[in-house]
Amino acid sequence: MSRDPSAASISATGLVHGYGKGAARTPVLHQLSLQFWPGELTLMMGASGSGKSTLLAILSGLLRPESGAVRVLDTPLWNLGPRELERFRFQHCGYVFQNFNLFPALTAIEQVALPLDFGGVHKAQARQRAVTALEEVGLGTRMNLRPAQLSGGEKQRVAIARALIGSPQILFADEPTSALDSANSEIVIALLQKIARTHGATVITVTHDPRLTRHAERIIRLQDGMVIEDTLEYPRPGPLLAGVDARHASPAQPHPNSTGDYL
Ligand SMILES: Nc1ncnc2c1ncn2[C@@H]1O[C@H](COP(=O)(O)OP(=O)(O)OP(=O)(O)O)[C@@H](O)[C@H]1O
Numbered sequence: 001m002s003r004d005p006s007a008a009s010i011s012a013t014g015l016v017h018g019y020g021k022g023a024a025r026t027p028v029l030h031q032l033s034l035q036f037w038p039g040e041l042t043l044m045m046g047a048s049g050s051g052k053s054t055l056l057a058i059l060s061g062l063l064r065p066e067s068g069a070v071r072v073l074d075t076p077l078w079n080l081g082p083r084e085l086e087r088f089r090f091q092h093c094g095y096v097f098q099n100f101n102l103f104p105a106l107t108a109i110e111q112v113a114l115p116l117d118f119g120g121v122h123k124a125q126a127r128q129r130a131v132t133a134l135e136e137v138g139l140g141t142r143m144n145l146r147p148a149q150l151s152g153g154e155k156q157r158v159a160i161a162r163a164l165i166g167s168p169q170i171l172f173a174d175e176p177t178s179a180l181d182s183a184n185s186e187i188v189i190a191l192l193q194k195i196a197r198t199h200g201a202t203v204i205t206v207t208h209d210p211r212l213t214r215h216a217e218r219i220i221r222l223q224d225g226m227v228i229e230d231t232l233e234y235p236r237p238g239p240l241l242a243g244v245d246a247r248h249a250s251p252a253q254p255h256p257n258s259t260g261d262y263l
């Protein structure tokens with residue numbers, strides 16, 4: 001896995017952001033620079049108010065920073081006009097949210113096919129791709145159910161399948177497991193890691209749950225808008241699933257070895 005700076009899928013440089021003006025301004029991000037690479041799941045952690053959602057929104061093109069630059073797939077995001085930015089996000093990025101954002105009246109297969117329908121893909125082809133995406137998240141037998149008939153974990157897997165349908169190179173998830181119990185949280189996070197590995201996607205996930213860290217290639221901790229820990233700086237372990245790696249040996253993350261079983 002290359003961590004060559006020129007191979008980064010996302011490069012953020014000198015990000016500064018705050019809310020409000022003048023004396024009422026709340027500073028949130030302070031000269032933050034980070035890079036992300038394809039094929040990795042990064043967990044972004046930190047106390048409430050530390051700036052995680054703000055950073056994710058800036059990296060994903062939803063929020064323009066006060067200053068600083070974001071390059072995504074070699075495109076300077078904030079140099080794009082609003083329509084170009086929208087098209088870029090549609091073509092290259094997927095999003096998963098805390099509360100699933102599903103339409104109550106649509107079946108799982110309709111939810112997942114929807115972005116393709118909007119994109120003008122033929123209906124039968126959109127349906128076939130939706131089936132494949134739902135099978136990938138383990139919902140092959142639940143495709144014709146509506147959100148009210150699905151568990152929280154299943155709903156989030158539908159949302160992940162919908163995010164996957166356009167084959168995004170970048171996947172952003174803001175607290176995708178916070179409405180789920182621990183078993184479903186593990187399933188969802190393992191799925192996000194699998195997507196990073198098998199699709200080569202860059203997956204950035206905000207979470208508060210320390211139990212999920214064993215699934216991630218990288219952990220970034222924010223405090224008051226600054227990076228206070230980035231496991232990228234730690235020595236890389238050997239083969240990905242072999243043994244407890246160095247970062248997991250810290251008292252804050254006493255996790256057992258990953259088994260490699262995802263679903
Ligand atoms: N739209 C906004 N207007 C004003 N202040 C905001 C706005 N959005 C966020 N903030 C403030 O910016 C700071 C960082 O917020 P942010 O949502 O990025 O934190 P977070 O780390 O995601 O927190 P949480 O874990 O609670 O989701 C907080 O102090 C918050 O109150």
Ligand SMILES: [Mg+2]
Nearest residue numbers: 052053054206
């Ligand atoms: Mg947040």
